[in-house]
Amino acid sequence: MPYIINVAITVVLGLLYNASDKSEENKKRYLIVIWICLSLVAGLRGAYALGDTEGYRSSYLRAASMDFSTFFKTFEIDPGFYYLHWACSKIGIPWQVYLLLISFFVLGTFCYWVYKNSEDVVASMIIFEAMFLNVWMGSLRQDIAMALLLIALMLEKRGIKKIFLIGIIVVAVLFHSTALIILVYIPLRLIPINKISVVFFAVFSVL
Numbered sequence: 001m002p003y004i005i006n007v008a009i010t011v012v013l014g015l016l017y018n019a020s021d022k023s024e025e026n027k028k029r030y031l032i033v034i035w036i037c038l039s040l041v042a043g044l045r046g047a048y049a050l051g052d053t054e055g056y057r058s059s060y061l062r063a064a065s066m067d068f069s070t071f072f073k074t075f076e077i078d079p080g081f082y083y084l085h086w087a088c089s090k091i092g093i094p095w096q097v098y099l100l101l102i103s104f105f106v107l108g109t110f111c112y113w114v115y116k117n118s119e120d121v122v123a124s125m126i127i128f129e130a131m132f133l134n135v136w137m138g139s140l141r142q143d144i145a146m147a148l149l150l151i152a153l154m155l156e157k158r159g160i161k162k163i164f165l166i167g168i169i170v171v172a173v174l175f176h177s178t179a180l181i182i183l184v185y186i187p188l189r190l191i192p193i194n195k196i197s198v199v200f201f202a203v204f205s206v207l
Helices: 002-019 024-043 053-063 068-073 079-090 095-117 121-131 133-138 140-157 162-175 177-188 195-206
Strands: none
Touching: 002 024, 002 121, 024 095, 024 121, 053 079, 053 095, 068 079, 079 140, 079 162, 095 121, 095 140, 121 133, 140 162, 140 177, 162 177
């Protein structure tokens, strides 16, 4: 039900936005409201709302009573995420607050990406919510890695030094190894956009 309400809010506010003068200020307001709504639903969800949530919650609660080496031996993958997991648990951040913070960071990054890159922010948000929202809400390691990659791509456009770009990508990989896919997409972005390249990108992404 919360997802349906979110989509309804996105559509209704989107209609109001499209009926407005579409100023930068209205664009910002629209995306900020959607960001807050999506983040609250993601961050306040119950342990059994999405597939991986209960597993993350259980490991987070266990981490508070374990030293890092013992905790890490339980997983031995994606060390960046589990170090964050362990550190936040150790300093006493409640699980739901931790989940809220991640949700606001991840979804805020995506909404900012849409703000900077989309010509139709309403269509972009509706497509995202219809096709990808469950993934971004349910898989914390992948979420943070994807958000970091979006940050890396935005900074790369601004001409960030390569050493910093590589550093962000390394951190993303430490949160989830699939972040290495960016090494393929960065050079592909140099290909001019035309009908043939759009078909190629679509097929490549599916593969």
